[in-house]
Amino acid sequence: MPVNREPATAISISGLGHQFNGQQVLNDIELRIPAGTTLALLGPSGCGKSTLLKLLAGLLQPSQGEIHFGARLMAGGRTCVPPEQRDIGMVFQxxxxxxxxxxxxxxxxxxxxxxxxxxxxxxxxxxxxxxxxxxxxxxxxxxxxxxxxxxxxxxxxxxxxxPRVLLFDEPLSNLDRDLRESLCRDMAQLLGQLGTTAVYVTHDRAEAHLLARHIAFMSQGHIVDLTTV
Ligand SMILES: Nc1ncnc2c1ncn2[C@@H]1O[C@H](COP(=O)(O)OP(=O)(O)OP(=O)(O)O)[C@@H](O)[C@H]1O
Ligand SMILES: [Mg+2]
Known part of the structure; x- marks a missing residue:
């Protein structure tokens, strides 16, 4: 496997929605994450952060909308590329x-x-x-x-x-505050060096600001604000 075989991949999400048992938990998500940058997903418990991450990973199939990595359709319509074929790396809580x-x-x-x-x-x-x-x-x-x-x-x-895409679901939330801060700085440095496109779920605004270029604020299944820092 050659090193850095492709430029980093942008992620495009359009009209994405998800239902569990008929209940809509994600609505009309529109996002474009430029190649090589990190987007933080910030929002209260239950707002749909992990669901969105699982849709990106291919652990869930969307009820509506599409996900592209670069030009390639990962999910949408009848397509749902399985996680092992998405060229992703994941870190969980x-x-x-x-x-x-x-x-x-x-x-x-x-x-x-x-x-x-x-x-x-x-x-x-x-x-x-x-x-x-x-x-x-x-x-x-x-x-x-x-x-x-x-x-x-x-x-x-x-x-x-x-991998072309890295996905993080609150990776630091089980650690105490001092450790969280130092590991967060190390991860920010690592992500900068790697130049991989990444999505980072967190409850913590300070973490989001340290790690991410783009911050999407979610509430009740919607993206309510998107900032670039
Ligand atoms: N497998 C499932 N079956 C049914 N409902 C689910 C399932 N997984 C999540 N949900 C519901 O979907 C909504 C969004 O959940 P999700 O796990 O995405 O929230 P979250 O933003 O990651 O929350 P937290 O910050 O607590 O991790 C919640 O109302 C949750 O109860
Ligand atoms: Mg979660």
Whole structure:
């Protein structure tokens, strides 16, 4: 897998809506995220942030509207490209690491799934762990790490295959405030270096401002404001 094989991809969302059991929880979402930039989704609990992220990931199929990554239709009409074919990396609030695998094996997993050769995998895992400051932890199990370290492993796993799009769902909200702030700064720096297009869900305005060029404010399934900083 060559490095930086394509320019970063813009995300276009038009007329996007979603219903759960007949109840409309997302309405007429219109967004365009320029290539290589980060958009933060900010809003109160239940407003639809995670639902929008899951639609981008392909974990849910939209009830209305379309999602494009670059020129490619990811979801809309009868099309719904499955998550493993979207070239995305995800980081969740609860880390979602494999407990029986070492740190290195967790980070290697996306490369293994993509059929990357062993020699290249070793180089990439090492580089990803170095990027998140965990070079000395490759052989540990997730249970032998702090919460902040576990989230760094999840971050390394999300970036190791150099996906076109990174999706974050409140990745720092389980951590205490000081740690949150320092990890947030590290992530902002990393996102700047990678130049990947990213969507970052958070409750925290300060986090959104540190990390994102564009901030979409959501309320009750709608985007009510969109700012670029
Ligand atoms: N699988 C589901 N089945 C039915 N309703 C759901 C499902 N998932 C989410 N919802 C509902 O959809 C709405 C939006 O939920 P969502 O998880 O997107 O909110 P959120 O903005 O991410 O909230 P939080 O900040 O608490 O994570 C809520 O009313 C929620 O109850
Ligand atoms: Mg959520």
């Amino acid at each position: 609860d880390y979602a690491l494999w407990p029986h695998m070492s740190v290195a094996q967790n980070v290697d997993f996306p490369l293994h799934m993509r059929g990357v050769g062993q020699a290249e995998r070793r180089i990439r895992v090492k580089a990803a762990l170095a990027r998140v400051g965990l070079s000395d932890f490759a052989g540990r199990k997730p249970s032998e790490l702090s919460g902040g370290q576990q989230q760094r492993v999840a971050l390394a796993r999300a970036i190791v295959a150099e």
